[in-house]
Amino acid sequence: MLDENELVRRISDSDHEAFKELFLRYYRPLALYARKFVLPESAGDLVQECFFQFWLNRKSFIVHTSLKAYLFAMLRHRCYHELKKKAALQHYENDTLQRLRYEEWRYFETEESIFYFDLIEKTKKSFDKLPPKCREVFDLSRQRGLSNKDIAENLQISQKMVEKQITKALKIFRNELSDFLPLLIFCVSQLLLVVIRKVFF
Amino acid sequence: MDNVDLLISRFLGGKSSAAEREDVLKWINKCPENRKSFFLTKEIWEASSICSSEIISEETKQWQTLAWRIDGLLQKEKIIRRRILVKQFFRIASIVLIALITGWSGHSLYLRIKSKTTNVGYEMVIASKGQVKEIFLADGTHVWLNSDSQLKFPTEFTSKNREITLEGEAYFEVKKNEKSPFIVTTRTHKVKVLGTKFNICEYPEDKIIETTLSEGKVKVLAGDKIVDLLPGMQSRINTETLDVRVGQADLDVHTAWIDGxxxxxxxxxxxxxxxxxxxxxxxxxxxxxxxxxxxxxxxxxxxxxxxxxxxxxxxxxxxxxxxxxxxxxxxxx
Incomplete structure (x- = not known):
């Protein structure tokens, strides 16, 4: 893994490969983060826009904090504008999901965004720690998006077994990450709860 | 707890029924611990899609678009840079060209002025012993140069004066030009005229310089003396004492040499x-x-x-x- 400063230096020299490395390092965490606030399709485009902007400014870019913080801050900004644009198009009082996303955006401070990146990194690692069977089921469920029924048929096990494996995975994850997120969760939870009720019910 | 996790996972996966959703909400509201647990699970649920094929393919797609945009940008930058270079080149080239043209024209102008000043060269006509020469100057003045004499005159009269130098004897028929006096300089005196006929005889072996006027008017300058001559008069200057005497002259005597x-x-x-x-x-x-x-x-x-x-x-x-x-x-x- 290249040092971030070296990466930035090489990108400022218009190094295509270095830029690709930066992109692959941050795209997914950024995209997942953006998906909290905007639709998945928009999320991807917003992240791409951030990287493009970064490329445009590559010659004058100076790292004050970290590259991570810079990218997350940039994305947050874009998400906010996207939310505002949406809000202008439709009354977001009526669109509770929009509202939820907006509130979530407000409570996710930049610092927590960076935190979020770490969470995702950690999740990736935790995933490798799952027992084989558990990992297989969770992978099919969460990552390939199959329904429990399809998984059960695929793996020749009962649907109950599938659910059991999924909950087991969640438990392991929670144990791995429990001391990682409490602050973040606490901040968000109070308000979101109200909104979530509106969204799901 | 297992039961709750199952409920939450179905809830987050959007697979729960209305009744189950109600149960989840109830459970969440029961105590802060539950709330925390729910959101932690929610975060994990969302984060765990990091390795999903869906987001990986999205990543690839987004990179392709981005790479394409960047390449376009680089191409454009290259073109702009080239255009700037070309512009810069033309700017420098034009400066150099202007400098060259200015330098060249300045130089040629200088040469022309120089040649003009040096071109006003002098011509020397010498009548050796036994010769008499007849000369027409550029201004139309007619000069007869006696033997053993020399006349130096500009090939062109550009200055306000028409100045010529004489050694020996010569007879002048000066073309009239009020604006530009005709001046004959000898070793010891000057004769200034506008347009006349006169004879100067100043051979070095003679101690007397004779200036004889046949027509018009002349001024004879010798040392600090100025003498005006009238037709038929003659000035005689002693080259040693610079004494000037004026008297009547026999014109024929002094101009007969022209006819031999x-x-x-x-x-x-x-x-x-x-x-x-x-x-x-x-x-x-x-x-x-x-x-x-x-x-x-x-x-x-x-x-x-x-x-x-x-x-x-x-x-x-x-x-x-x-x-x-x-x-x-x-x-x-």
């Missing part, structure tokens, strides 16, 4: 023989005691020198002999 005659009245032999030397390009050797013997008469250029010598030897007890370009006079005792 030399008239003299009571002139010492010394003077006459110096003219003979000049006219016939010969050397005359004679004893010093003969110098002040005076004669009157006419020498005609087209007549052989014997003619004159015969006359002289007839008048005085003198005999002569002629050898290669040397005439020897002797007194008969």
């Amino acid at each position: 005659r030399y008239e003299f009245r009571d002139k010492p032999l010394e003077k006459i023989l110096s003219i003979v030397e000049r006219w016939y390009d010969v050397k005359v050797v004679y004893p010093a005691e003969m110098k002040q013997m005076c004669f009157s008469g006419v020498i005609k250029r087209h007549k052989p020198v014997n003619h004159l010598l015969d006359v002289i030897s007839a008048l005085q007890p003198i005999e002569y002999s002629i050898s290669d370009s040397e005439i020897i006079l002797k007194k008969i005792r």
